[in-house]
Amino acid sequence: MARVTEVSEGGSVPELAFENDAGCRVLLVDGEEFGRRTPEPGAQPLDPGRGEEQGGDSGLLRRAGALAVCLADVRLGKSVTCTQRRGRKKMAQVTHSLRSAGTRHSDQSRIWESIADKAECMASYSETSAMADIYEQQQTKLKEYASAFAPQDFQVGAVFTINGRVVGADLFDAPRPSASS
């Protein structure tokens, strides 16, 4: 069995503990959010660009924006879900961290800045700098897009273009019947 938990009782925004007792190798895939947290009553809205230096309760609230790992081949339940896309910027940050300090840390402040930029661009607002809030506020448009792309029988992947430019491609681990989503 493999488990993803907080690194301590208080938790840490950019870090999660991964324990693998499964007796086999487990692929960790970059995911999205883990442990989304609702602000306590009376909590002050956060300035998304300021990062961890705010400390105190803000540090806890900011966990909502934490990017987490998820397991490709271990079922963890609803709280951890995989997104098939990887953040190139974050990967670059982790690579830099590995080379400079031998650790796998991303720059959480930059991640929040990125989410804040996206929220501002899309006229969305999130008290906790959470991507999930932006998705919720764009649900109508997202559903329109999703309904326009019907899965094909035995589809093995997808290439995505935006304004005539290829922005990403995903390969599935196996051909998917059209009924799956």
Add this chain to the structure above:
Amino acid sequence: MTRLVESYAMDAIEADADRESKIAAQQVKQFIADMENAVAERYPPVARARTCG
């Protein structure tokens, strides 16, 4: 698949993408060809297997 599409749709919304534009079939075909060439260059056995298959 829905989740995957929504992930890219968010970028499309942010970019104010032209939703009426024609399917970019040529760009996609070129992209796939580029990927196949890259695989053949880095992993010749894979390219040989495709040829033989």
